[in-house]
Amino acid sequence: MPDPISADAVSALMPALRGALREAADLALPFFRRGDQTSARVWSKAGGSPVTEADVAVDTFLKIRLSELVPQAAWLSEETADDHARIGRDLVWIVDPIDGTRAFLSGHPDWSIAVALLSGGEPLVGFVHAPVCGKAYEAVRGQGATCNGEPIRVSERADLPGARVTGPKPMFDRLERGVARGGASADFTTVERIPSLALRLARVAEGAIDLGLITANARDWDLAGADLVLREAGGSVRDRGGRMPAYNRPEPVHGELVAVTDGLRDQALSAWQMGG
Numbered sequence: 001m002p003d004p005i006s007a008d009a010v011s012a013l014m015p016a017l018r019g020a021l022r023e024a025a026d027l028a029l030p031f032f033r034r035g036d037q038t039s040a041r042v043w044s045k046a047g048g049s050p051v052t053e054a055d056v057a058v059d060t061f062l063k064i065r066l067s068e069l070v071p072q073a074a075w076l077s078e079e080t081a082d083d084h085a086r087i088g089r090d091l092v093w094i095v096d097p098i099d100g101t102r103a104f105l106s107g108h109p110d111w112s113i114a115v116a117l118l119s120g121g122e123p124l125v126g127f128v129h130a131p132v133c134g135k136a137y138e139a140v141r142g143q144g145a146t147c148n149g150e151p152i153r154v155s156e157r158a159d160l161p162g163a164r165v166t167g168p169k170p171m172f173d174r175l176e177r178g179v180a181r182g183g184a185s186a187d188f189t190t191v192e193r194i195p196s197l198a199l200r201l202a203r204v205a206e207g208a209i210d211l212g213l214i215t216a217n218a219r220d221w222d223l224a225g226a227d228l229v230l231r232e233a234g235g236s237v238r239d240r241g242g243r244m245p246a247y248n249r250p251e252p253v254h255g256e257l258v259a260v261t262d263g264l265r266d267q268a269l270s271a272w273q274m275g276g
Helices: 007-031 053-069 101-106 169-181 197-205 220-233 265-274
Strands: 042-044 050-052 074-077 091-099 112-119 122-130 135-140 145-147 164-166 211-214 235-239 257-261
Touching: 007 053, 007 091, 007 112, 007 122, 007 135, 050 053, 050 101, 053 074, 053 091, 053 112, 074 220, 091 101, 091 197, 091 220, 112 197, 112 220, 122 197, 122 220, 135 197, 135 220, 145 220, 169 211, 169 265, 197 211, 197 220, 197 235, 197 257, 220 235, 235 265, 257 265
Parallel strands: 074 091, 164 211
Antiparallel strands: 042 050, 091 112, 112 122, 122 135, 135 145, 211 257, 235 257
């Protein structure tokens, strides 16, 4: 299906999107205190997860600004009540105003602002902006991925044993068991878990990590923008059966996933399946 927004229109849109992400970061940063608790007011959502006034401010700003830039696009974000009018729409903004809210709360630098524009159910534009880390990742479908304007690629590692892996320990243990059952020693290098899921994917995209493990119940807004950055850098997000995520479904929730380079994908999926 052809994109209802032309390649030229996407190119023309990019400077305004970069500006919107910088402005969104400027709204959040005054509430962030490195190594200390946030100055923002904090509430608990249904289910107990936290939300801050910074999340709400960034979400409100981006909904207004992005809707001005692409008025025909529907909207899905973590901090806005879901409107199922988005189902079946070709263009959809998917936004996490602060991915890694608990990191933001506690003064950990690894949080990000994640934005994707879907077209035809697939990410067309993706941004992961990590202002405290000084990293702005972006991608346009078919045009490669960049960080701070410079092209990025996944690592060229060809063997799963010894890979740099981050994610929840139960998944890590299953992957390790799978490698052992295949007759090898995993000998993984464990990378400290990255609180922002979008940033976890972006670090695979830039080659800092070989494999990122993702527990069940990630949402579209955690994944979509960073997924495109990873795809354009030479990797992908896969489920246990090797399928890539489907976005903009009625329930935008995903099972266990792995973010992996194309060079390690088959080995990682095989080990994951063998690990039980």
